[in-house]
Amino acid sequence: MLAVGENPITTSEHGLSSALLAALSGEVPAPFAVERFAPLPAAGPSERAITVDQTNLSVVVDERVVVKWLTPPAALPHPAPAVLGHLVRAGFTDTAPPYAAVTTDSHLVALVTGFLPGARDGWEWCIDFCETGEVTFAGRLGTLAADLHVALATLPSPTPAAPMRAPEPERAAARAEQALSEALRLTEGEDGEWLASVAHRMKADLAMPGRVTGPIRIHGDFHVGQILQWDGGYAVIDFDGNPTLDGAEPYQPRERDVAQMTTSLEHVAQVAIKRRQTPTGRAHAWAAEAREQFLAAYRERLPLDESLLKPYEVEQECRELIYAARHLPRWRYAPMGVLKGRY
Structure with missing residues (x-):
């Protein structure tokens, strides 16, 4: 475990995850500490890594427990422990049971x-739905998102001296324009030339309204890949914050999460077009219908500030381009496809 801090864990580290679970049953040696959320079930030694694209490494132990290794370990304070503990106290159960x-x-x-039995990653089941034209799932996701926000709204700021407040519109707009500038700088070749040609239109769409809705503790990286489809329905996972944005404010308008999910539905359509040869028009129509059903279900539970959706969606596509340039170059086609459809 000491080596993890220096050399990010890889799938070759067989046995480390089950050894960790065994160690958690006794006294934890320094310099480690454990925050426990619920009793840990017994688990055998079998392990398998989850191989979908992700920033960290997750290992399933004995088909009962998932150990997510932060690669590399993340500096404290980190949002996940506080959020997971709060969701347990708030009675929110549409997530993988948090243990420690x-x-x-x-x-x-x-x-x-x-571990959720029969769990499938959102980049699998949602692409299947795009291929077949299934959209009824989107209403269930809208309800799940609203229920999550109801639970998170009662999580107080860890710094009472700095009261929760929405970012000033000017500050939010400046951050969005910075994302556009960074995306322009990092996107090369023909894509970069095309992006520069529509940058003035994107900048206009990034304009924030004069006032924004009150902030809550949001998920921060809310896309279909964070939604597992399992034998019991759907579950939201991964409360680590947004890997595409350093220093993201954890307390923001709920619409930030909503916009991240709606853009991800469009990304699903791009993946289906590229990897499944789904006809372009059919994939785009699916994304539009899924978006509307998601938003309609969300509105039934909570109000939405519709004026925030477009600037947040465009900003998110800029951040997807930044993420692709820095971490996953092959992903660039997805945000570029969305932006080309929009502009």
């Missing part, structure tokens, strides 16, 4: 949660 967080005095090393 393993930290040092300065870093979050691993998160331990329950």
Whole structure:
């Protein structure tokens, strides 16, 4: 475990995850500490890594427990432990059962949660739905998103001296324009030339309204890949914040999460077009209908500030381009496809 801090864990580290679970049953040695959310079930030694694209490494132990190793360990304070503990107290159950967080005095090393039987990653099941034209799932996701926000709205800021407030519109607009500038700088070749040709239109769409809705603790990285379809329905996972935005404010308008989910539905359509040869028009029509059903279900539970959706959606596509340039170059086609459809 000491080596994890220096060399990010890989799938070759067989046995480390089950050894961690065994260690959690006894006294945890320094310099590690454990925050426990619920009793940990017994688990055998079998392990398998979850191989979908993700920033960290998740290992399933004995088909009962998932150990997510932060690669590399994340500096404290980290949002996940506080959020997971709060969701347990708030009675929100549409997530993988949280069991424990393993930290040092300065870093979050691993998160331990329950394994959901039959779980499939959103980048699998949602692309299947796009291919077949299934959209009724979107209403269930809208309800789940609203229920999550109801639970998170009661999580107080860890710094009472700095009261929760929405970012000033000017500040939010400046951050969005900075994302556009960064996307323009990092996107090369023909895509970069095309992006520069529509940058003035994108900048206009990034304009924020004069006032924004009150902030709550949001998920921060809310897309279909964070939604597992499992034998019991759907579950939201991964409360680590947005990897495309350094220093993101955890308390923001709910519409930030909503816009991240709606853009991800459009990304699903792009993946289906590229990887499944789904006809372009049919994939785009699916994304539009899924978006509307998601928003309609959300509105039935909570109000939405519709004026925030477009600027947040465009900003998110800029951040997807930044993420692709820095971490996953092959992903660039998805946000570029969405932007070309929009502009």
